[in-house]
Amino acid sequence: MTQIGHNNGPALEPGFGFRKHAWGRARKALMKTLPLEILRVRVARAERLGIDYRSYASIRAASGHDVVAFIFSGNALEMRRGRAVAPDRQARLIGLKDAAGRIGAIYAPADPDAVLAENAPLLDATTRAPGFTESWSATRDRLRATLRRHGLPADGTVLIPATAVERDWCAAGKLAGVIDAERFFSSSL
Known part of the structure; x- marks a missing residue:
């Protein structure tokens, strides 16, 4: 209870110190500590994917x-x-070969198959991008069908968008995460 002259400092009732200690230990126990070998493998994987370890x-x-x-x-x-x-994007895509699948979501009027044929060493697959007027469920279904067709899990696939509308595809498709295009293509490890 707050009274005149109370500065909201630590409670002084009996047992406060023990509760604070117990809470701190429980919180620390929840934080997973990785063995150094696993951490090294994950850092190497992040470098192989060309993204910073924190992301x-x-x-x-x-x-x-x-x-x-x-x-x-x-x-x-x-x-x-x-x-x-775009030429400045090509080297980054080539660097992902054999590290992760590379799918292009292509807007009309471009034909996804023609784009794949022209960019064969850069992309593994292409699909029609969700339209701006498509519903949330239609966007989800389109993305999920593409991933199923290529045997890829949604929770292992990261979206690289350039606009805020495209960013919403991540939530609609229940993808693993999102990294903005400018950040992804400009990152240098």
Whole structure:
């Protein structure tokens, strides 16, 4: 109870010190400590994927799974003119080969199959991007069908969007996480 002259300091009732100690120990016990070998493997995996360890660890902690694939929006690939991925994005995509799946979500009028044919060494698969007017459930179904078709788990797939609307695909598809395109393509480890 707050009274005149009370400064809201620590409670002085009996047992306060023990409760504080017990709470601190319980909280520390909840924090998982990884063996050094596992930490090294995860840091190496984050480097292989080309993302900073903090992002990798937070995605992994939130989803409970490793990152096995990326979905790139057409805007993130900067495919505004023609069907080719922007030159400054190509080296980053080549670096992901054999590390994770690379799926391009291509907007109309570009044909996803034609984009895949032109960018074969850069992307493993392409699909039609969810439309701006599609419902939440239609967006979810489209993303989930694409991942099922390629045998990829949603909770192991990270979205790389370029716009706020595309960012919403992560929640709709229940994907592992999201890293903005500018951050993903500009990161240097």
